[in-house]
Amino acid sequence: MSLTILNAVIAVVIAIAFAALNAAYLVWAERRGAGRIQRRPGPNVNGPLGLLQPPADGLKLMTKQLVIPGGADKALFMVAPVLAMAPAIMSFVTIPFSDSIVARSMDIGVLMIFAFASLGAMSVLLAGWSSRNKYGVMASVRAVSQNISYEIPMLITVITIVMMTGTMNLKELVASQSGGIWNWNIVPSLSSPLMPISFLIFFTCSLAETNRAPFDLGEAESELVAGFHTEYGSMGFGLFFMGEYANIVIGASLITILFLGGWDCPLGLFPGVWWFLLKIYVLIFSFIWIRWTFPRTTIYGLLNLSWKILIPISLFNLLLTAGLLKVF
């Protein structure tokens, strides 16, 4: 009995450490990447290649005073940043990094991750609303409408995949794609000829779900000061930041598991955790790359993209796959 508790504690500690380390160093990667794309070096003063920048940032944030604005809902104001980080860490519990590295392999892993991902929108809503700031509220409204409209095509795409593989267990999902690149879900097969498009839809929705540019309407500086975290300073702001990057890691892991064969090697050789990490970091790089390439869309453009393009196409794909699965 005590051994299972110990196992659980170790799993949680590793999940938190992985999430926090990634969150901290993805900020560094983001700033370096942004620098390179804009032909400047980025943070390069603290330590070699600026690698000591994240600890320095964290130290700075932790030593600052946490100001609660007058008239704010104190309890919710304090809970919101925690709610941004906690679901991301929870999701790590069921993500399989390799055949043997998974904290808890659940039969409803996909469902659980999406349930927790929806909580992320709650943290944005609570943060904006509880800080009693008009910009915060406007940003929350935007972020919630965005999250609702992008969860639909995302889930329809996931349903398509679940129909094809017949399982919601993330580990079995990867196992069903093992054996090389031709078995991955992204490659079109007879029963699912539109999978590359599904991949694009899912990728776009992950960007929108994590509130990343070009879909970062909730943080539109030019019109909303800083968006939902306008009133947050100190580590409250830090937690929002870390939550965003932890969510990016979750998004990249999900794309890898659902479409890119998880820890499977493209040629079927040496499957292992290194392939999984390689894939998620390539995806994260593409997130950063996209963020520093495209300007922010308008809220109408954003909602039109979801309701007029992504949802119809993903629905069509769902019906087509359902029909073809029956035939073949």
Add this chain to the structure above:
Amino acid sequence: MGAYFSEIFRGLQSLATGLGITFKEFFKPVVTVPYPYETIKMSDRFRGHIELVENEEGKPKCVACGMCQRACPSGCISLASKSVEYEVEVKGEMKTKKKKVLTKYNLNFTTCSLCGQCVESCNFGAITFSKEYNLASSRKEDFHFDLLNRLKERNS
């Protein structure tokens, strides 16, 4: 229906073009200068505060005529001089002559507007713009330059 799909396709194409451009930029060398560690050489036409020009002996070229002082619209130049007698050989015989020697040349940079009237008014080319631009201080006194001293320090 056709317009709907062609719009999506064209949109995707333009997104891919944008990504291609930033990807190429990613691998190009950086163009910024890491300022405190490296600095750019200022161009010839850069106007810093003024500086005295020296002659071959390392003394200031200035003859203390005071034209710059008069030309300055902000009155930020103040100079002083003294008369010195010296002997010079003219047509085989020694003669005693007088000339002015600069004893003080102060520039109050806090009121200077860098208009350059002083440099233009100088008939002897004795003052010029320096290329100094690292001029930040929290004390006013740091901007009262003693140009004679600066010249001495440059030569030492």
